[in-house]
Amino acid sequence: MKIIGLSIGEPKTIEYKGKPFTTGIQKRQVDKAFLSFNGFQKDGVANTDFHGGPDRAVCVYPYERYQYWKRIYGRTLPIPAFGENLTVEGLTEDKVAIGDTFYIGETIVQVTQGRIPCSTISKNNHETDLLKKVVETGFTGYFLKVIKEGWVTMNSSITLVNRLDEQWDILLCNDILFHNKGKKEDVEKLSKIKELAPQWNRALLKKYSL
Template sequence: MGMEIKSLNIGLPKIQNFQQRQYRTAIDKKPIQKGWLTKNGFVNDGVANTDFHGGEDRAVCFYVFEHYKEWEKEFNRDLPLPSFGENLTVAGMDEKSVCIGDIFQIGDSVVQITQGRIPCATISQHNNVDVFLKRVIETCKTGYFARVLQEGMITNESKIILLKRHPLKISVHFTIDTFFHCMEEERIEKILQVKELANVMRNKLTKRLLKLKANL
């Protein structure tokens, strides 16, 4: 399957209910026909938890279309697009094939992949599946973020073109697997060589690397 947009989605934070509790989230995004992408994300889009989302390094959130069928089969339920709060549901661009620093043209905009998504409990709450967050982390099917190099219009029929593959070829999957499952010095050092890595992720990995070295 070639690279393509399956759904273009935006939404602002709002209050939702879960098990008689309220929480503020922007995960409940809705499909749109077209949107203007700025350095800080899509117009009329927003995030609630700035620890995990948002900022120029995490302006656009992607999730992989092919994962939907896998999750639907595992949990025996339908998952409407977008169930993960992503701006772009994309096919042909999974975490193993997309690398940190890769540059893509999408419609009139140009974006650069910056980090894998660090998911939070909102995924479980929004989809009403208690183990969803746990399974997303275990499988590294987290999705990923990008910064905007060139602002522009994106439609749900815009073409996705790979403009430049990063020479180090450190995949999103490798970074997420390292972060959650395999915190080894050599792996962290490889990731930190990618200067295009999002600053938030760089800081987290640098702290862990220093802690590992201190324990030697």
């Protein structure tokens, strides 16, 4: 488990097909950044429906998925193509579960939900079907909440501190939310996990009419 990219950036207005829109997806890589309970300093979001807040303070995307997208599109997407703060190796969605707690540098962070992607990732990468493929594969990345603030650097180590329940890995949770692969009793059990972000939980209960 290691950091491949550490990225921050404030929202700005860009154009897509001649139409302006404001987004925080276009971040820049840095050597170090201070992580507070609300996210990295000098980092921001534009669309608060999908990003931001204490339960979504840090966006993570697995480096291994870049290799997958290279095979699909025949080109290497530039990090951080998905607007993530941390591009990490060794922590794909099938290896990370809700409630997992990690030391990253001086900080302690906890996995709260898979990312619910929006069309901005397609616009940012100029691939019209990227959003569709991200949802189909479940290769969404995920969000962290901050339990202990501190500095994170490109050389910071990543150490698993605690695992709540390995059953609820992000890839499985994405299948349940996006592809209706959950049984009612499983959905009810997942929805009761207090470490699950409220926004994601509401989307889950709405999807299954619970």
